[in-house]
Every structure is written in structure tokens, then in C-alpha cells.
Amino acid sequence: MIAEFGYGIALVSFLVAVYSVVAAVYGATKKSASLVESSRRGMLLTFPLITIAAGSLIYLLVTNHFEVAFVYEVTSRSMPTYLKITAWWGGQAGSLLFWSWLLAAFASAVTIRKWDRDIEFLPWVVMVCSVTLVFFLGMVVFYENPFTRYWLVNGNVEPHMFQPALATIFTPQDGNGLNPLLRHPGMVIHPPMLYLGFVSYVIPYAFAMAALITGRTDDRWIRLTRRWSLWAWLFLSFGLVLGGRWAYDVLGWGGYWGWDPVEIAAFMPWLTGTAFLHSVMIQEKRGMLKHWNMILVILTYALVIFGTFLTRSGVLSSVHAFANSPIGPLFMAFVSATLIASIALVIYRWPQLRGETEMKSMLSREALFLLNNLLFMSVLVICFWGVMFPLVSELFTGQKVTVGPPFYERATAPIFAGLMFLMGVAPLSAWGHSTVKTLGRAMWKSALIALGVTVILFLTYTKNYIALIGFFLIALVILVTAQEFWRGARARQRSQNENFFSALSRLMGRNRRRYGGYIIHISMMLMAIGILGMEAFQTSTQGELAKGDALDISGYSVKYRELASWDDTGKGVNFTRATMDIYKNGIYLGQLHPRIDYYFDSQQNMTIPGNRSTIKDDLYIILVDWQPTTAMGATFKIFVNPLVNWLWVGSLLFLVGIIFAAWPDRDPAEEISRRGITQSANQPSAAD
Amino acid sequence: MxxxxxxxxxxxxxxxxxxxxxxxxxxxxxxxxxxxxxxxxxxxxxxxxxxxxxxxxxxxxxxxxxxxxxxxxxxxxxxxxxxxxxxxxxxLAAPPLSTKFNLIIYIIPPLIILAGAIILFRSLKEWTTPKAVEAGSGAARDASEASSQKDSYVTRFEEELKKQK
Structure with missing residues (x-):
């Protein structure tokens, strides 16, 4: 009953979304306000509808309705209730519904208030959101239906939505259970975060399209969606970091990022999104780069759809997997169609998108921002081509190839170094104009101190010259950025007669985006310390130990004390847990417990490392293998991951920075005066 | 074993x-x-x-x-x-060059990036006018920017209020 009901509601919401598209387009072209209003209401209606459909699915998940194929695949009786709920996005069919639900929520949030001033955008924003929704709900309704049930037809079990002739329903005793890897708290939050980021990017795209279609190509659309793109970026970034942390905690290979196609699929929209965040500022300040911003937001949207599809479907494993997946070609068709239509619109409006001012110098801030965009796009090209090449190769030569971390690392490392250098230079450059001389004057002190730091590191810590270049750049960026805070606050202190700290906090409060951005720059550098530590200094050793034996690595001594293995039938898991004594330079530091959890329902292992984390390094132990009969010997792999904690510390600071930048302004007067500026935005004002 | x-x-x-x-x-x-x-x-x-x-x-x-x-x-x-x-x-960790076809994975990204760099450089040249205006360093500009911004905020705010009445 519930399954049919849920499916019915999903079908209705699909039809409502189709209606919204038609009504919006028709209403806009016939200039019928009532039709546009009707399309807006249709858009708003999809959210409660999809919520009901999702509610039905969650009800089925929680109440062990294993006759529903999706419920069978992702849950089992032994799973706790909260995991059964989060299993909603644990499989493809459910996550498509989840995606639709988020999109309906965001689109509703945007269209819930009446837009007086921007009413001309409304039908087109509704149209773009609804088209996307139609596509995703269409997937749910016609191809990846989470409500499909098992039926016994002539002795065979077959999945169908509706009862075939002479069939009876088939209910398995227990479900397959969620992939154990997905039961980790990190994995419970990571996909929704990524999806929040993905879906939020639909909104800026919708406004960009509305601006192109209506021909209102000033930067109004950018100002309206500024916070959306910041929050989208926040969620996407946070999703990526959580994914890394999850990999570090449960995948048991000692790292957090493996340049896997699925990871890259989520990383690519982040690249264009980051480039967009920067280049948008040029348009706001200088009225330039309108074409480019359009292209960036279009690319981000296309990559978001592409990424959604890749992260769940596993189609990249081979050409055949792609062709056999029912939704693969459809996704490709949708991405291509929207991409072509959007680019065609940009070309159609090309003359209206011309820049309003001239650029005065190759070293001006806008020129450096452009260089930043070029570098981000370069990383994107490498990532995209790296992900696609195995398919291309298989298609043309029949030969399967791997494009692994060494390829990406070698290709992107110099580009990341260039981005870091830009981070050090760009904050010092002025809008409109800078010269080598002014930049040099502003930079030389920081550069000198950074060089000093590098020399000290050379003498005391490492002789690895690539790492040293990295540390130099990190020190440079941190110093330059700190100097920016210092100089700004000092200038304000002098002119406003405030004490230093209130001057600093006022300064930051007035320029949230700028100083939030600087905090993000510093946090990126902290993260870079962690990444550099892992890339340049990670060491590992592996060995089979008898009880009482020890492995030595980088000053640590790891002694194998004992191993216990037991079943927890309530949870449906067998735990095998080793106890290790940790010594550093002969001093006892405590115990670590690497373990392997075996899940009976899904018959899968999960390797949980024992990890001792300090700001200097992580000692990360994996239980690789053991001899069950004797419980005598066991094999361990031990990593020492220097500085990796800085990555997590940096990501927390990153969150602080971006929330600071995206937080709504408290002062309504300032908000109104901003709007005032927006109205005269056609001319770059004297204030800029 | x-x-x-x-x-x-x-x-x-x-x-x-x-x-x-x-x-x-x-x-x-x-x-x-x-x-x-x-x-x-x-x-x-x-x-x-x-x-x-x-x-x-x-x-x-x-x-x-x-x-x-x-x-x-x-x-x-x-x-x-x-x-x-x-x-x-x-x-292998990366496509080997022993297969000629694999050359394209190493050639195409640099080509695209180079093309991007050329487009960027040419646009910059087009936009850049030789006129050079002396400008202060970032922070000095910021300070003046902040104060002038504040003034214009106030005037615009006033204007906005008038309009709303």
C-alpha cells in the first residue's frame, strides 16, 4: 500500500513539475502574470509532495518492508533506526529522490516570497529549477524507482512496480544491509553535504539563465545569488573534507584522498565554483568578465549534474557499465542538452555582455584573478581528462588503463603552487592598477621572513626541495594575509581613533567577504601543511608479528600484545581487535586498537585503523591479516603521517572563514544602502 | 600460503x-x-x-x-x-607511452591550458591601455576606499529612504 502511495505521490510531483515548466514558459512569453503565479505555486507544491513521497520511503525503510527492492538492498533488521533513515541516500534510487527533495526545498525557499523588483526573472528561475526537477523526478518515476517491489512470477522473483498477472508479492526474510563503509557517521553526513552543495548551485545557474533569457544582463543576478553561491561552496567544500576524513578513518589505506573518479567528480564543480567566487568579484567591482562568469556558472551546473551521476552509478569502471546503466545515456543527454542550450544563450546575448570598464594593468587585481581562474580551469582540464581518458581509451583501443594518483599529482602540483603564489600576491594588488614596484614594496618583508622560515626548516627539518618550496609559499601566504589584517586594522585605528581590536573587528565586520576570504586563505595554507606532510614525509612499514614482537618506524615502536575476536549478534558484526602498545623513543605512550569488522548481512569487511593523532604526526595502524587458528601471528601495516592533523585543523578554520563571509548582515541600514548601490550598479561607483 | x-x-x-x-x-x-x-x-x-x-x-x-x-x-x-x-x-599507475594512443592523455591537457593562457593573455593585452595611473598599495587604498564607501553608503541610504516615502 505505502509503496504504491509513495510512487503515486512521486508521479504527481513529476506531473506538477512538468506543469510548472509549461506554465512558466507560456506565462512569460504571453506576459500573463496569473500563469506565472500559477507556475510559482506549482513549484512550491512540489516540495510538500516530494516530502510525502520521501516520508513513505522512509517509513518503508524503517519498518523493514523488504518486499521493496530498495529497502532490501540498503537495510537489514539489525541496523539501528537512524541508519535505516540515512539509508535513504545509501543507494542510487533513493539518492535521486533525495536530490529532488533538496532541489524542491531550495527552489521553494527562493520563490516563496513575492519578487516585486525582479519579477521578470521569476518565470525563468521557476522554469530552470522545474526542468531540473522534472529530469530527476523522471529518473525516479521511470528508471530508478525506489518503490519497486519483488514479485513471485512463475516461481521467479522479479522486481516490478505493479502486480504482474498471477503474481504474488515476495518478501525476503532479511535485507542485504547497507554497505558497512556507509555506516560510518562521516558517511552519514558526507553525501547530504555534497548534495546540498550540488543542489545549491542550481539556484545561481537558474538566475544566470533568467538573466540571459530576459536580457537583463547587468550584475543583478550575481547580487541576488551571492549568498547562494557562498553557501553552495560551503556545503561542497565541507562535503569534500568530510569525505576525506571518512576515507582516513574507515578505508584503511592511510590516506584521505586517492584521486578516485568519484572523488574527482565531486571536486570538479568545486574547482569551477571556486573560480566563480573569485571572478564574480571582478564583475561586481569593475563590470567586466560577464561572459566568463556566465560560462563558469553554466559549467558548474553541468559538472554538478555530471558529478551526481558519477558518484552513485559507478559507470566509469568501463564503457560497458556506462552503456548498460539505464540512466547513463540519459544523464549524458541531459547534461549535453542543458550545456548546449546555455552556451547558445550566452552566444545570443554576447554583445550585451560586453565589459563596462577597461583593465589598466597586467598586475591589477582583476588580472591576477583572471590568472587564478586560468589555473583553476587547468586543474579542471587535467581532472576531467584524467577521469574520461580510461573510457576514451577503452572505446578506441579496447585497452583498459588506470589514471592513478601519480598522474594527477605530477600534473597538478605546479598549478597548486602557482595558486598559492597568487594567494600571496593578489591581496596586495589594487583594483585597476598595480606595478611590480608597488607589489614588491608591499611584499618584500613577508617574502624575507618566509625565506628565513624556509632556511630554518632546511637546517632542522627537511632537505626535500619540493617540500621546501611548498613551505616557503605557505609561509609567504600566511604572512602576507596576516599583514593585510594588521595594516587594515592599523589604518582604521588611526583614522577612527579606536583601539586595535575593535578596529580589527569593525574592519572585518564591514568587509565580511574580503576578510572571510582571507581567513579561508590562511585555512587553506594550514591544510596545505597537512597535505605536504603526507605527500613528502609519509612513511610506512608492514610485518607479521608474533605476540610480544614489535615493529619500529620513525622513532615509534609498536608492540603486538593480543588479539581478540568475537561476534556481536545484536549488531550482526564480528569484531577482530588487536591491542598494541605504543612506545616512542622507549617511552610508553598508550595502546591502540586497530580492528576489522565483518558484517554478516552484507558479507563485507571494514578496516578500522588505530590512530594516535598529534599535531606533529599521526601513528596509524592497520590490522591487515591474522591467523585465526592459532591467534598467534598477525600482520600489521603502520603509517606515520607527519603533519596530517593540520589538514583537519585547517578545515575547521575554513568553516569559520566561510560562515563569517556568508553570514547575513545584521545591520539592516547597511543592507538597504547596499541595495541602493545595486540600483546604480551599471556604473562602477566611486566607492569601488 | x-x-x-x-x-x-x-x-x-x-x-x-x-x-x-x-x-x-x-x-x-x-x-x-x-x-x-x-x-x-x-x-x-x-x-x-x-x-x-x-x-x-x-x-x-x-x-x-x-x-x-x-x-x-x-x-x-x-x-x-x-x-x-x-x-x-x-x-600501471598511469597509461604507458608504449601505446601510441596514450600520448593524447599527456598532450591534450597542456594544449588546452596553453590555449587558455593565450586567450587570457590576448584579452588582457586588449584590455590594457598603456596609460599608467599611480596607485597606492592595497591597504592604503583600502583605508581611503573604506571611508569614501562609508560616505556614499550614507548618502545612498538617505536617497533610498527618500524614495521609499
């Missing part, structure tokens, strides 16, 4: 025959030596997983095979070649 033991026995036997060689190889290669080779090979079944960290049983067997080959005195290059012959190019 069995294969391992066979190899071991085999080496012992070899050792009895060639005492000199046996002295150099009286121990099996350690896990670290095996992993060093395995790290640069990719699991032929699971996508994108280096062989040294892959937890599947198949990979365990392959690691033991590497151990055996190392014990036989094979070099890393020989072992890699063996795996390529068995499973194809996909066991």
Missing part, C-alpha cells in the same frame, strides 16, 4: 645447490619490499586501488606472487612487465 611454502622450499633447494646464492637470499623478501613494488601496481579487479593496500584475497595472492618473484631475484621492472603481460596496461 601454499604457494609461498613451495617457493620457500624451492629457494632452500636452490640454496643447497648454489650455496653462494643461498647466503644472499636466506630470507624471504619482507612485506615492505613487496609493498614497495606493489605500491606502483594497481589492482586488476578493483578500480584505482594500489596493490599494496588492496584488502581483497585476490590482491593478497598477487602480493605473494610478487614476493615469490622478488625471491627469484626478479627486478621491479620485470615484475611490472609480468603483470602488464598478464592483465594489461591497467595495472
Amino acid at each position: 601454499k604457494k609461498f611454502l613451495y617457493t620457500f622450499t624451492f629457494i632452500i633447494l636452490l640454496g643447497i645447490l648454489f650455496t653462494g646464492a643461498a647466503l644472499a637470499q636466506d630470507k624471504l623478501p619482507t612485506d615492505d619490499e613487496v609493498n614497495k613494488v606493489a605500491h606502483n601496481l594497481y589492482c586488476p579487479v578493483c578500480q584505482n586501488t594500489p596493490l599494496d593496500v588492496c584488502p581483497t584475497d585476490a590482491c593478497k595472492d598477487w602480493r605473494e606472487q610478487i614476493r615469490g618473484m622478488l625471491a627469484e631475484g626478479k627486478t621491479e621492472a620485470q615484475i611490472q612487465q609480468y603483470f602488464v603481460d598478464q592483465f594489461g596496461d591497467r595495472v
Whole structure:
């Protein structure tokens, strides 16, 4: 009953979304306000509808309705209730519904208030959101239906939505259970975060399209969606970091990022999104780069759809997997169609998108921002081509190839170094104009101190010259950025007669985006310390130990004390847990417990490392293998991951920075005066 | 394990025959030596997983095979070649240049990036006018910017209020 009901509601919401598209387009072209209003209401209606459909699915998940194929695949009786709920996005069919639900929520949030001033955008924003929704709900309704049930037809079990002739329903005793890897708290939050980021990017795209279609190509659309793109970026970034942390905690290979196609699929929209965040500022300040911003937001949207599809479907494993997946070609068709239509619109409006001012110098801030965009796009090209090449190769030569971390690392490392250098230079450059001389004057002190730091590191810590270049750049960026805070606050202190700290906090409060951005720059550098530590200094050793034996690595001594293995039938898991004594330079530091959890329902292992984390390094132990009969010997792999904690510390600071930048302004007067500026935005004002 | 033991026995036997060689190889290669080779090979079944960290049983067997080959005195290059012959190019971390087609993975990204750089440089040139205006450094500008911004905020705010009335 519930399954049919849920499916019915999903079908209705699909039809409502189709209606919204038609009504919006028709209403806009016939200039019928009532039709546009009707399309807006249709858009708003999809959210409660999809919520009901999702509610039905969650009800089925929680109440062990294993006759529903999706419920069978992702849950089992032994799973706790909260995991059964989060299993909603644990499989493809459910996550498509989840995606639709988020999109309906965001689109509703945007269209819930009446837009007086921007009413001309409304039908087109509704149209773009609804088209996307139609596509995703269409997937749910016609191809990846989470409500499909098992039926016994002539002795065979077959999945169908509706009862075939002479069939009876088939209910398995227990479900397959969620992939154990997905039961980790990190994995419970990571996909929704990524999806929040993905879906939020639909909104800026919708406004960009509305601006192109209506021909209102000033930067109004950018100002309206500024916070959306910041929050989208926040969620996407946070999703990526959580994914890394999850990999570090449960995948048991000692790292957090493996340049896997699925990871890259989520990383690519982040690249264009980051480039967009920067280049948008040029348009706001200088009225330039309108074409480019359009292209960036279009690319981000296309990559978001592409990424959604890749992260769940596993189609990249081979050409055949792609062709056999029912939704693969459809996704490709949708991405291509929207991409072509959007680019065609940009070309159609090309003359209206011309820049309003001239650029005065190759070293001006806008020129450096452009260089930043070029570098981000370069990383994107490498990532995209790296992900696609195995398919291309298989298609043309029949030969399967791997494009692994060494390829990406070698290709992107110099580009990341260039981005870091830009981070050090760009904050010092002025809008409109800078010269080598002014930049040099502003930079030389920081550069000198950074060089000093590098020399000290050379003498005391490492002789690895690539790492040293990295540390130099990190020190440079941190110093330059700190100097920016210092100089700004000092200038304000002098002119406003405030004490230093209130001057600093006022300064930051007035320029949230700028100083939030600087905090993000510093946090990126902290993260870079962690990444550099892992890339340049990670060491590992592996060995089979008898009880009482020890492995030595980088000053640590790891002694194998004992191993216990037991079943927890309530949870449906067998735990095998080793106890290790940790010594550093002969001093006892405590115990670590690497373990392997075996899940009976899904018959899968999960390797949980024992990890001792300090700001200097992580000692990360994996239980690789053991001899069950004797419980005598066991094999361990031990990593020492220097500085990796800085990555997590940096990501927390990153969150602080971006929330600071995206937080709504408290002062309504300032908000109104901003709007005032927006109205005269056609001319770059004297204030800029 | 069995294969391992066979190899071991085999080496012992070899050792009895060639005492000199046996002295150099009286121990099996350690896990670290095996992993060093395995790290640069990719699991032929699971996508994108280096062989040294892959937890599947198949990979365990392959690691033991590497151990055996190392014990036989094979070099890393020989072992890699063996795996390529068995499973194809996909066991290598990056597409090898021995297949001409793979050239394009190394050529296309730099070409696109170069094209981007040229477009960017030309646009910059087009936009840049030779007129140079002396401007202060970032912070000095910021200070003046902040104060003038404040003034214009106030005037605009007033205007906005008037309009709303």
C-alpha cells in the first residue's frame, strides 16, 4: 500500500513539475502574470509532495518492508533506526529522490516570497529549477524507482512496480544491509553535504539563465545569488573534507584522498565554483568578465549534474557499465542538452555582455584573478581528462588503463603552487592598477621572513626541495594575509581613533567577504601543511608479528600484545581487535586498537585503523591479516603521517572563514544602502 | 600460503645447490619490499586501488606472487612487465607511452591550458591601455576606499529612504 502511495505521490510531483515548466514558459512569453503565479505555486507544491513521497520511503525503510527492492538492498533488521533513515541516500534510487527533495526545498525557499523588483526573472528561475526537477523526478518515476517491489512470477522473483498477472508479492526474510563503509557517521553526513552543495548551485545557474533569457544582463543576478553561491561552496567544500576524513578513518589505506573518479567528480564543480567566487568579484567591482562568469556558472551546473551521476552509478569502471546503466545515456543527454542550450544563450546575448570598464594593468587585481581562474580551469582540464581518458581509451583501443594518483599529482602540483603564489600576491594588488614596484614594496618583508622560515626548516627539518618550496609559499601566504589584517586594522585605528581590536573587528565586520576570504586563505595554507606532510614525509612499514614482537618506524615502536575476536549478534558484526602498545623513543605512550569488522548481512569487511593523532604526526595502524587458528601471528601495516592533523585543523578554520563571509548582515541600514548601490550598479561607483 | 611454502622450499633447494646464492637470499623478501613494488601496481579487479593496500584475497595472492618473484631475484621492472603481460596496461599507475594512443592523455591537457593562457593573455593585452595611473598599495587604498564607501553608503541610504516615502 505505502509503496504504491509513495510512487503515486512521486508521479504527481513529476506531473506538477512538468506543469510548472509549461506554465512558466507560456506565462512569460504571453506576459500573463496569473500563469506565472500559477507556475510559482506549482513549484512550491512540489516540495510538500516530494516530502510525502520521501516520508513513505522512509517509513518503508524503517519498518523493514523488504518486499521493496530498495529497502532490501540498503537495510537489514539489525541496523539501528537512524541508519535505516540515512539509508535513504545509501543507494542510487533513493539518492535521486533525495536530490529532488533538496532541489524542491531550495527552489521553494527562493520563490516563496513575492519578487516585486525582479519579477521578470521569476518565470525563468521557476522554469530552470522545474526542468531540473522534472529530469530527476523522471529518473525516479521511470528508471530508478525506489518503490519497486519483488514479485513471485512463475516461481521467479522479479522486481516490478505493479502486480504482474498471477503474481504474488515476495518478501525476503532479511535485507542485504547497507554497505558497512556507509555506516560510518562521516558517511552519514558526507553525501547530504555534497548534495546540498550540488543542489545549491542550481539556484545561481537558474538566475544566470533568467538573466540571459530576459536580457537583463547587468550584475543583478550575481547580487541576488551571492549568498547562494557562498553557501553552495560551503556545503561542497565541507562535503569534500568530510569525505576525506571518512576515507582516513574507515578505508584503511592511510590516506584521505586517492584521486578516485568519484572523488574527482565531486571536486570538479568545486574547482569551477571556486573560480566563480573569485571572478564574480571582478564583475561586481569593475563590470567586466560577464561572459566568463556566465560560462563558469553554466559549467558548474553541468559538472554538478555530471558529478551526481558519477558518484552513485559507478559507470566509469568501463564503457560497458556506462552503456548498460539505464540512466547513463540519459544523464549524458541531459547534461549535453542543458550545456548546449546555455552556451547558445550566452552566444545570443554576447554583445550585451560586453565589459563596462577597461583593465589598466597586467598586475591589477582583476588580472591576477583572471590568472587564478586560468589555473583553476587547468586543474579542471587535467581532472576531467584524467577521469574520461580510461573510457576514451577503452572505446578506441579496447585497452583498459588506470589514471592513478601519480598522474594527477605530477600534473597538478605546479598549478597548486602557482595558486598559492597568487594567494600571496593578489591581496596586495589594487583594483585597476598595480606595478611590480608597488607589489614588491608591499611584499618584500613577508617574502624575507618566509625565506628565513624556509632556511630554518632546511637546517632542522627537511632537505626535500619540493617540500621546501611548498613551505616557503605557505609561509609567504600566511604572512602576507596576516599583514593585510594588521595594516587594515592599523589604518582604521588611526583614522577612527579606536583601539586595535575593535578596529580589527569593525574592519572585518564591514568587509565580511574580503576578510572571510582571507581567513579561508590562511585555512587553506594550514591544510596545505597537512597535505605536504603526507605527500613528502609519509612513511610506512608492514610485518607479521608474533605476540610480544614489535615493529619500529620513525622513532615509534609498536608492540603486538593480543588479539581478540568475537561476534556481536545484536549488531550482526564480528569484531577482530588487536591491542598494541605504543612506545616512542622507549617511552610508553598508550595502546591502540586497530580492528576489522565483518558484517554478516552484507558479507563485507571494514578496516578500522588505530590512530594516535598529534599535531606533529599521526601513528596509524592497520590490522591487515591474522591467523585465526592459532591467534598467534598477525600482520600489521603502520603509517606515520607527519603533519596530517593540520589538514583537519585547517578545515575547521575554513568553516569559520566561510560562515563569517556568508553570514547575513545584521545591520539592516547597511543592507538597504547596499541595495541602493545595486540600483546604480551599471556604473562602477566611486566607492569601488 | 601454499604457494609461498613451495617457493620457500624451492629457494632452500636452490640454496643447497648454489650455496653462494643461498647466503644472499636466506630470507624471504619482507612485506615492505613487496609493498614497495606493489605500491606502483594497481589492482586488476578493483578500480584505482594500489596493490599494496588492496584488502581483497585476490590482491593478497598477487602480493605473494610478487614476493615469490622478488625471491627469484626478479627486478621491479620485470615484475611490472609480468603483470602488464598478464592483465594489461591497467595495472600501471598511469597509461604507458608504449601505446601510441596514450600520448593524447599527456598532450591534450597542456594544449588546452596553453590555449587558455593565450586567450587570457590576448584579452588582457586588449584590455590594457598603456596609460599608467599611480596607485597606492592595497591597504592604503583600502583605508581611503573604506571611508569614501562609508560616505556614499550614507548618502545612498538617505536617497533610498527618500524614495521609499
